[in-house]
Amino acid sequence: MERWNTTIHWHGLSQRMAPFSDGTPAASQWPIPPGHFFDYEVYPTKNESGTYFYHSHVGFQAMSCAGPLIIEDPAEDQPYRNQYDEERIVLITDYYNQTDEQIEFGLLNTTFKWPGEVNAVLINGVGVAKGETAGQGACKLPVIDVEPGKTYRMRFIGGTAISLVQFAIEGHHNWTIIEADGSYTKPYTLPKDFRFMQLSSGQRFDVLFKTKTVAELNGKTDYLIQYETKDRPAVYRGYGVLRYSGGKPNITTAPSTPLFKLSNHTYDWLEYALEPLKPNNFPQASEVTRRILIDNRQIGLSAEIIWQANGLNWTELLSSPYPGEEPYLTHIYKNGPSAMPNYTAALQNGGWDPHSLAFPAKLGEVLEIIWINTGSLVKNGGGQDYHPFHAHGAHYYDIGSGNGTYDPIANEKKLAHYNPVLRDTTNLYRYIDKTTAGSQLGWRGWRLRVTDPGVWMMHCHILAHMIMGMQTVWVMGDFQQVTRIPLFDAESYLTFGGSAYGNETFSPWVNHFFEDADEEEV
Structure with a gap:
């Protein structure tokens, strides 16, 4: 560029x-x-x-x-290798008819402007924008090609900018999840009421998917795919085609009415359901060394709107130690131990050091991080949004979510017979559209073994929310551990350009x- x-x-x-x-x-x-x-x-x-x-x-x-x-x-470690014939990638992305520059300017300008709802959701780069019609001009429905009588490993990737998407296929309801965010799971077949895929920005799920036999097809080779956004003020509904080989394409336009009525209860999908295929060293409550409650709220500053995590607004443009000037890792290398965040100060300040604006952690700690949804303080409106939180570095054990406030005793009862999967992106849901401004309603829990020294981020994966400051930086390990690569080898990375x-x-x-x-x- x-x-x-x-x-x-x-x-x-x-x-x-x-x-x-x-x-x-x-x-x-x-x-x-x-x-x-x-x-x-x-x-x-x-x-x-x-x-x-x-x-x-x-x-x-x-x-x-x-x-x-x-x-x-x-080659020697493929637990599901004999259970599928082929693979398909399903990359789901968003489309706006605005440039990156236009969207960023609106979000960062003192006269705040929200980019609005997406103009389209794309499957593998193909989709139909609002106001356009499939089958006219260059507009085409996205197509996933398959063959009869096979089992496919469908690799779903949530590459959206904002959208939480549900995805269903006409006449095909046999979804068996085998992997989430890079972790193999015990095979989990979606129950009758949830026979659709759901994924938000940053999430991935691998699914075993059986196609119909030639006899079951009985000459029909095109099946509609319906997918739509959820938990947004306006729904984008798109369509695609699951197309079997050997037949003549006969679906080229979207139906006049939806084929499915997909669920609005996004928060029920796969909660306390997926378990690891192999033991994964899940830490018990007795091993937790520190619990950090992170209150996420939206506030207004004059005409600007920002997000805060425990009162901290952090962006890649306006960040510490020196706003907009120096990445944490290079700053630590160049300035020595004095550049490390103060652990004691962080313990007294909601987990983050007020000087460096970073969350410090010690190797060997077991953190329980609780992300909390809070009613918006903008004009005391109390509005809520959903947030797909993503962790860089080591994966965490997702210990569930719920409405209201986090109750560790009640949640531990659920964990007594459930072993969470290691994940890197899970949702802090909204359970209602609005609540009282500043009140807490909804939580998402993680447990994290602090094993990987370095500078890692944890943030909402909605791009607009990131730009508005819904990001945190974590410095894990002491100075010697963080700078384990010798200075001589690191020097080429320490200056811009x-x-x-x-x-x-x-x-x-x-x-x-x-x-x-x-x-x-x-």
């Missing part, structure tokens, strides 16, 4: 082997300047096979700068931090 900085985040991969390659500007790396390039180091470790995706982590760029990333299992960033006149200096990784236990 000629005008804009950019980065790439490898969504769901821990990146603990290459801390300058997580793709988070103002947190772990300098952004890539216009006209430059950067060689990312990506080293998936043994337990990181699965469905992922990559996307820009700057502004609103991820709406169009995103793509699938599939990490294959080692430094020698790790190439352009048309010189190649970047690239360090391979994991050349000896095979000798480690990963």
Whole structure:
């Protein structure tokens, strides 16, 4: 790009082997300047096979700068390899008929302007925008091609900018989930009332999906796909086609009326349902060393609207230690232990250090992080939204969600007979549209073993909310652990446009931090 900085985040991969390659500007790396390039180091470790995706982590760029990333299992460790014939990727993304620059300007301007609802939801880059008609001109329905009598591993990827999407297929209700966010699960067949897929921005699910036999098709080879947004003021409803080979395409336009009535109870889907295929060292309540309650609320500043987490508004443009100037990781390398967040101060301030604006954690801690939904303070309106919260670095154990306030005793009773899956993106739902301004209504719980030293983000994955400051930065480990890569090897990453960033006149200096990784236990 000629005008804009950019980065790439490898969504769901821990990146603990290459801390300058997580793709988070103002947190772990300098952004890539216009006209430059950067060689990312990506080293998936043994337990990181699965469905992922990559996307820009700057502004609103991820709406169009995103793509699938599939990490294959080692040949000797493919638990479901004999249960499906082929794979299909289903990447779901949003489309606005505005540019990134227009949307970002509206969100950051003192005269705040919300971008509004999406103009389309796309399947593998294809869809029909509002006001357009499938079958006319270049507008076409998205198509997923299959063959009769096969089982497919459908890899669903939520690459949306804002949308929580439900997805159903005419005459096909056999959805068996086998993986969530890169973690294999025990096979879970969706019950009768929830025979549709649901995923929000950042989530991924792998599903075993059986197609009909030739006899069952009885000559019908096109089946409608219906998908629609949920928990938004206005619904976008789109259609596609599941198309069997060997037949003549006969569905080219959308139906006049919806085929399905999909659920509005988004918060019931898969809660306390998925369990790990293998034991995953889930920490019991007795192991929790610290519980951090994070209150998420929307407030108005004059004509500007922002989001806060425990009173902290953090963006990649207006961030500390030096707003808009220095990423945390490079700042720590260049300034030594004094640049580390103050752990004691953070304990007294809702988990974050008021000087560095970062959440510190010690290796070996077991954190219980409770994300709380709070009624909007903008004009005391009390409005609520849903938030798909995403963690960089190590995955967390999702311990569930609920309406009202978090009750650890009641939730522990649910966990007594349920082993959570390791995840990286789960939803803080809204249970009603509005509540009393400032009151808490709804929570999402995580448990996290702090194992990966570095600078990692946790944030809402709705792009507009990120731009409005719904992000947190966590510094995990002490100074020696965070700066475990020697300064000599890190120097090329420490300045904007430094020698790790190439352009048309010189190649970047690239360090391979994991050349000896095979000798480690990963």
